[in-house]
Amino acid sequence: MRKTSFNTDWGVRHQTSPFLEILGQAEAPQPVTLPHDWLISQPRSAENKPGALTGYHGEDVVEYVKTFTAPDGFETGRVEVQFDGVYRGAMMYVNDAFVAQRPYGYIPFSVRIDPYLHDGENQIRVECRNHLDARWYSGLGIYRDTWLLTGGATHIARNGVRVRTRDADAWKAVIDVTTTVENDSQRLDTVTVITEVVAPTGEIVAAESARLSVRPGEAAPFRQRFALTKPSLWSPQTPSLHTVRTRLIPTSGVEEVHEEQFGIRTLNWDAQDGLLINGQPVKLRGGCIHHDNGVLGAATIAQAEERRVQLLKDAGYNAIRSAHNPISTVLLEACDRIGMLVLDEFTDGWTTPTLGFGYGLDLNEWWQRDLTELIERDYNHPSVIMYSIGNEVADTGNSWGATFGRDLVDWIKSLDDTRPVTNSINPMMTVLHDLKAELGKDDSAGVNAFMRDLGEQTHDLVVSDLATERLEEPMSQLDISGYNYAYGRYELDIERHPQRLLLGTEGLPGKLDEVWPYVVRYPQVIGEFSWTAWEYVGEAGLGADKPAEEAFFGNYPWRFSGTGDLGITGQRRTISYWRETVWGLRSAPFIAVHRPDAGDRDQLRPSIYTWSDSVNSWSFPGREGATLTVDVYSDADEVELLLNGNTIGRSPAGAEHRFIASFQLPYQPGELTAVAHRGGAESGRSAIRTAGGDVTLTLSTERKEIIADDRDLAFIEIAFTDGQGTVHISRGDEVTVTVSGSGALQGLGSDNPASEDDYTGASCHAYRGRALAVIRPTSAGPITIRVEAGDLSSEVTVTAVEA
Numbered sequence: 001m002r003k004t005s006f007n008t009d010w011g012v013r014h015q016t017s018p019f020l021e022i023l024g025q026a027e028a029p030q031p032v033t034l035p036h037d038w039l040i041s042q043p044r045s046a047e048n049k050p051g052a053l054t055g056y057h058g059e060d061v062v063e064y065v066k067t068f069t070a071p072d073g074f075e076t077g078r079v080e081v082q083f084d085g086v087y088r089g090a091m092m093y094v095n096d097a098f099v100a101q102r103p104y105g106y107i108p109f110s111v112r113i114d115p116y117l118h119d120g121e122n123q124i125r126v127e128c129r130n131h132l133d134a135r136w137y138s139g140l141g142i143y144r145d146t147w148l149l150t151g152g153a154t155h156i157a158r159n160g161v162r163v164r165t166r167d168a169d170a171w172k173a174v175i176d177v178t179t180t181v182e183n184d185s186q187r188l189d190t191v192t193v194i195t196e197v198v199a200p201t202g203e204i205v206a207a208e209s210a211r212l213s214v215r216p217g218e219a220a221p222f223r224q225r226f227a228l229t230k231p232s233l234w235s236p237q238t239p240s241l242h243t244v245r246t247r248l249i250p251t252s253g254v255e256e257v258h259e260e261q262f263g264i265r266t267l268n269w270d271a272q273d274g275l276l277i278n279g280q281p282v283k284l285r286g287g288c289i290h291h292d293n294g295v296l297g298a299a300t301i302a303q304a305e306e307r308r309v310q311l312l313k314d315a316g317y318n319a320i321r322s323a324h325n326p327i328s329t330v331l332l333e334a335c336d337r338i339g340m341l342v343l344d345e346f347t348d349g350w351t352t353p354t355l356g357f358g359y360g361l362d363l364n365e366w367w368q369r370d371l372t373e374l375i376e377r378d379y380n381h382p383s384v385i386m387y388s389i390g391n392e393v394a395d396t397g398n399s400w401g402a403t404f405g406r407d408l409v410d411w412i413k414s415l416d417d418t419r420p421v422t423n424s425i426n427p428m429m430t431v432l433h434d435l436k437a438e439l440g441k442d443d444s445a446g447v448n449a450f451m452r453d454l455g456e457q458t459h460d461l462v463v464s465d466l467a468t469e470r471l472e473e474p475m476s477q478l479d480i481s482g483y484n485y486a487y488g489r490y491e492l493d494i495e496r497h498p499q500r501l502l503l504g505t506e507g508l509p510g511k512l513d514e515v516w517p518y519v520v521r522y523p524q525v526i527g528e529f530s531w532t533a534w535e536y537v538g539e540a541g542l543g544a545d546k547p548a549e550e551a552f553f554g555n556y557p558w559r560f561s562g563t564g565d566l567g568i569t570g571q572r573r574t575i576s577y578w579r580e581t582v583w584g585l586r587s588a589p590f591i592a593v594h595r596p597d598a599g600d601r602d603q604l605r606p607s608i609y610t611w612s613d614s615v616n617s618w619s620f621p622g623r624e625g626a627t628l629t630v631d632v633y634s635d636a637d638e639v640e641l642l643l644n645g646n647t648i649g650r651s652p653a654g655a656e657h658r659f660i661a662s663f664q665l666p667y668q669p670g671e672l673t674a675v676a677h678r679g680g681a682e683s684g685r686s687a688i689r690t691a692g693g694d695v696t697l698t699l700s701t702e703r704k705e706i707i708a709d710d711r712d713l714a715f716i717e718i719a720f721t722d723g724q725g726t727v728h729i730s731r732g733d734e735v736t737v738t739v740s741g742s743g744a745l746q747g748l749g750s751d752n753p754a755s756e757d758d759y760t761g762a763s764c765h766a767y768r769g770r771a772l773a774v775i776r777p778t779s780a781g782p783i784t785i786r787v788e789a790g791d792l793s794s795e796v797t798v799t800a801v802e803a
Contacts, residue, residue: 001151001158002256006081007034007710009068012141015061015127029065033710033776038062039130039140040297040747041760044557050355052540052553053135055560061129064142068124070117073254077152078184079114081124084329085144087298091127103362104347105130105138106291106325107370108377110149110158133357135348136290136538136561139298144328145711152253153185156246157219159376163244163262164418166225168278173231173264179222179246183214190214193222194247200232200240233278234263234382236318239339241382263336263382269420269479271499274523277385283519284341284526285583286319287312287533287565288506291328294535294568295747295759295774302330302711304774307702309334311570312533316580321505321529324348324391324424326374330711335383343505343529344378345388345424346371350395350404368411375415387412388505389423392484396423396474397430406477420479424505427462427486430470462486468496475500480526487515487528494524504528508608509563509575512582513658530579531609535564535751543610544753560753563609567751569717569772575611578633581659588684589639589653589674594629596620596667615768617729618672619691625666632661636676636683644670650677692722695731697792699785708780708800713746716773716785716796720766727769733789736763737773742800743783746776 011029020026039057048058071079083090088105091098094116102109105128113124130140149158160180167174175197183189190213197206206226214220232240241261248256268276275282292298293308305328312320319341322331327344335342353360378384389408395401409421461467462485475481475497482505483489490502502525507515509530518525541554543562560568565576574592581590592614614631632639634653639661641648651661653676661674669690676684698721706712720731739745749759750767757764764771766789775783777800786795 001078001080001149001155001258003082004148004150005710006066006146006148010034010036010064010066010142012036012038012062012064015063015129032064034146035143035299035301036141037139037143037297037299039138040299041758044559044756046556050132050135052555052558053355053538055137055537055540055558056556057137057537059129059131060140061127062141064126064128066124067121070119070122071148071150073150073152074114074117077114077150078112078155078182079117080110080112080149080158082108082110082147082149082158083142083144084108084146085300086126086128086142087130087138087140088133089129093125093127095122096125103366104359104370107373108144108326108329109373131357132355133353133359134538135354136536137292137298139292141298143298144300145302145330151256152250154181154183154189154191154214154248154250155256156180156248156258157182159379161244161246161258161260161380163260163380165264165266168231168233168264168266170233171230173228173233175226175228175264177224177226177244179224180219181212181214181222181248182219183216186216188213188215190251192249194249195224196245196247197226197228198243198245200242205229228264231264234265235277235280236282236339236341239263239337239382241336260380261336262380265382267385267419269501269526271501271524274501275385275526281523282318282341282526284319284503284528285317286321286343286527286529287317288321288323288529288531289534290323290532290536290538291325292537294537295749295772297537297747297759300328300330301713301746301776302333303706303713305331306334306338307570307715308534309338309340311566313338313340315566315572315576316583316585317533319343319527319529320533321345321388321424323506323532329377332378332381332383336381340383341385342381342383343386343388343422344374344384345391346374346408348391350390350393350401352394367408371408371411372415375412379416384419386419386480387421388482389421391424392426392429393423394429394432396425397432397470399473402473402477405474409477420501422478422480422482422503422505423474424482424484425471425474426484426506427467427471427489430474431461431464431466434466459488462488463492468492487511487518490518490522490525494522498524500524501526506531509565509611510608512579513655516582530565532561532563532565534566535560535562535568537568541753543607545604545606545610545613547604554754557754557756559755561609562607562753568749569751569770570715571751571770573611574614574616577616578611578659581633581635584635587635587676589632589634589636589676589686591616591672591674591686591688592631592633593617593672594631596623596626596628615729616688617727618670618688619726619729620667621730623667624669627664628667630663630665630672632663632674633659634661634674634676635659636678638677640675640677641665642673642675643668689726691726691728692724694722695728695792696721696723697735697787697789697794698725699787699794699796701796701798703798705799705801706777707803708742708777709803712777712800714743714775714777714783714798716775716787718766718771718773718787720769720789729768731769732765732767734763734765735771735787735789738762738786738788739775739783740786741783742779742781743775743777743798745773747774748772
C-alpha cells in the first residue's frame with residue numbers, strides 16, 4: 001500500500017463528552033504536529049503519583065482529533081491508519097464510530113478505516129491515557145509517527161515484504177524475498193509482481209517478474225530467491241543498505257510501488273565463537289536506553305533519534321538495548337543507517353504489573369498480537385540482532401512463569417528463527433518472594449536499606465544455590481542467557497553449562513572494568529549493556545548521592561535518573577570517556593575534576609548507579625586554594641599531571657588501577673595538563689584551561705540546513721564561553737529563546753537533573769554553562785533563533801528546505 005505521513009493538522013485536548021460539547025464547555029483542541037507528548041507540557045508536582053518513578057509527572061486522559069478528506073478510491077480499496085506508538089490504552093473512532101483499541105503503549109499497530117469513511121471530510125479521534133502504569137516517565141499521547149496507508153482492492157500487505165539473507169560473503173549473497181499480496185475483493189484477481197533488488201549505489205543488481213493469482217478475501221505469499229554478486233554487506237562498520245523495489249501491476253487499476261530497505265548480513269551464535277556477524281566475532285559494547293528524549297519528552301521525532309544514535313556511536317557504543325519496551329521505528333531506521341546493533345525488548349514484567357495498571361493487566365489477551373507486530377516490524381532491520389522477551393520478570397522464579405517464557409520464545413521462533421532470543425533476568429527477582437519473607441513483610445526500612453546497598457548485598461544471593469535452581473529452567477529456554485547485575489555468575493555458568501552463551505543485559509556503570517575482562521576472556525560472554533547510555537526522565541534521583549535516611553529515589557524536584565553516560569542534551573559526562581578507555585577505544589588521557597561545590601560528600605551515601613560528579617573543566621571562580629581531586633582516565637602505565645607547566649606528581653594508571661590516575665592539588669587558575677607515559681615514553685597528553693574573564697553567549701548548530709517536514713529538527717547548543725570557546729561552567733543564567741521565520745521552538749532545557757523549568761516554555765536556566773534549544777520547521781524558509789540572557793544576546797539562522 002502507498003504510505004504517506006499522517007502527522008499534520010491534529011488537535012489535542014482533555015478527553016471530553018458530547019454533553020460538554022452541547023453545553024459549549026468542552027475545550028477547544030490545541031493544534032499540534034505529531035509525534036507529540038502531552039504530558040511533558042503539564043506541571044510537575046511533589047504530589048503527583050507515582051512520584052519519583054515518573055519524575056513527578058502526573059496522569060491524564062486526552063484525545064487527539066483530525067479532520068481529513070477521504071482518499072480517492074476508498075469505496076473499493078483499502079485505507080488504514082498506522083500508529084507507530086500511542087501511550088496508552090488507545091481507543092480509535094472514525095466519524096464517532098468505534099474502530100479499534102490497543103492497550104500497550106509501545107507497540108506499532110494499524111487500523112482499517114475505509115468501512116467508516118464517507119465522501120468529503122471525515123474525522124478520526126484517538127483517546128489515550130496514563131495512570132500508574134509505568135515505573136519511569138512514559139509520556140502521554142500519539143508520541144510516535146502516524147501514517148495513512150492506501151491501496152486498491154488487491155494490494156501489498158502492510159509489513160508484506162520480507163527479506164531473508166540465506167548466505168552471504170564477499171563474493172556472493174543469496175536472499176529470499178517473500179511478498180504477501182492481499183485481495184479484498186469478491187473475485188479472483190491476477191496481478192503481475194515485479195521485484196527489483198537495488199544496491200546502495202542505486203544500481204538494480206537483480207530483477208524478476210511473475211504473475212500471481214489471489215483468491216477473493218485471502219492473502220497469498222509470493223516467494224523469490226536472488227543470487228547477488230559481490231554484495232555490499234551490512235555491519236556496524238559498513239552499514240550498507242539495499243532496497244527491494246516491488247511493483248504490483250493489476251489487470252486494471254493503478255500500479256502500486258513499494259520500497260523496503262534491508263541489509264545483507266549473516267548472524268550466527270555458538271559457545272565456541274560467540275556472536276558472529278558476517279562470520280566475524282562481535283563483542284557488544286552496549287548501553288540501555290529509555291524511550292524519552294529529554295526536552296522533547298516522549299515525542300519520537302526522527303531527527304532526534306538519528307542524533308541520539310550518532311552521539312552514542314561516537315562515544316564508543318556499538319549496541320543499544322531498548323529498556324524495557326519495543327523500540328521506535330525511526331530509531332531502528334537510524335540504527336540501520338548508522339550501524340548500531342539493537343537488542344529489542346518486548347516488555348517490563350509479564351503477568352504481574354510492575355505498577356498497578358501496567359501492561360501485565362493486558363498481557364494475557366494481547367501478547368501474541370503485540371509480539372507478532374514487533375517481529376514483523378523488526379524483520380527487515382539488519383540492526384536488530386536479538387530479541388528480549390522481558391526485563392527482570394518475577395515470574396521466572398516459578399515453574400508456571402517458566403512455561404509462559406517458553407511460550408514467548410516458541411512464538412518468536414515461529415515468526416523469525418534468524419535471531420537469538422534472550423531474557424533480561426535479574427537473579428534477585430527469581431528469589432524475590434524468599435527475599436521478601438527474609439526482610440519481613442512490614443520492614444520498609446529494611447527494604448530501603450537493602451536497595452541502597454544493592455551492589456554489596458546481592459553478590460551472595462546471585463551465586464546462591466537457590467538462585468541457581470530457580471534460573472535453571474528459564475535460562476535453558478534461551479539462545480543467550482541475559483543477566484542483569486549478575487556477572488558474578490559467569491564463571492559458575494561457564495563451568496556448569498559450557499555450551500551456554502552469556503550476556504550482561506544490564507550492568508552497574510562503575511563496574512565495567514570488572515566485567516569487561518570476562519567479555520574479552522570468554523567467547524561465551526558476548527558483551528555488556530550499561531545502565532544507562534542516555535539520561536532519562538523518571539526513576540528520579542536513582543543515581544544521586546543522598547543522605548542515608550532517604551529512600552531509593554530522590555525527592556522533588558528531581559526529574560532525571562542521574563545514571564546516563566550522556567545527558568539529555570547529548571553532552572558526554574566524564575564516565576563516558578572512562579568507559580571508552582576501558583573498552584580499549586581511547587588512548588589519549590582524559591581529565592575529570594571533582595567539583596569543589598559538590599557539598600560534603602562524606603555525609604552522603606553514594607549511589608551504585610552513578611559515577612563521580614566530576615567535570616572536564618578547570619574553571620572554579622572563588623575557590624582558589626581549595627583542594628580538588630583530579631582523576632585522569634588512561635590505559636597508560638602512569639600519568640603525569642602539570643599545573644601551569646609545573647609537575648604536580650605522577651600516578652599509576654592502566655587496568656590494575658581501574659584506568660584512573662588520581663591526584664589532589666589546590667585549585668589555581670591556569671592550564672591543567674595530563675601526560676600519559678607508556679614504557680617510559682610519552683604516549684599522549686590533554687589539557688584543560690580556566691575560562692577567561694570575558695563572557696560570550698555562543699550558539700552552535702549541527703546543520704545549517706534542515707528538511708521542511710515533520711521528521712526533521714535543528715538542535716541549537718547554547719553555551720556561556722570566553723573568547724576562546726572555554727565554557728564558564730559556573731553560569732546558570734536564565735536564557736530566553738525567540739524563534740522567527742519558518743520554525744517553532746519544540747523544546748528547551750538543560751542537563752540539570754532537578755530542574756523545574758518547563759521544557760515547552762521559551763525560557764530555561766543553563767546548567768554548568770549550557771542549554772539546548774530544539775527547533776521544528778513549520779515550512780520552507782529561513783529560521784532565526786535569538787537567545788538572550790541578561791545583557792548578553794546572540795542569534796543564529798538555519799534554513800528549512802523542501803525535501
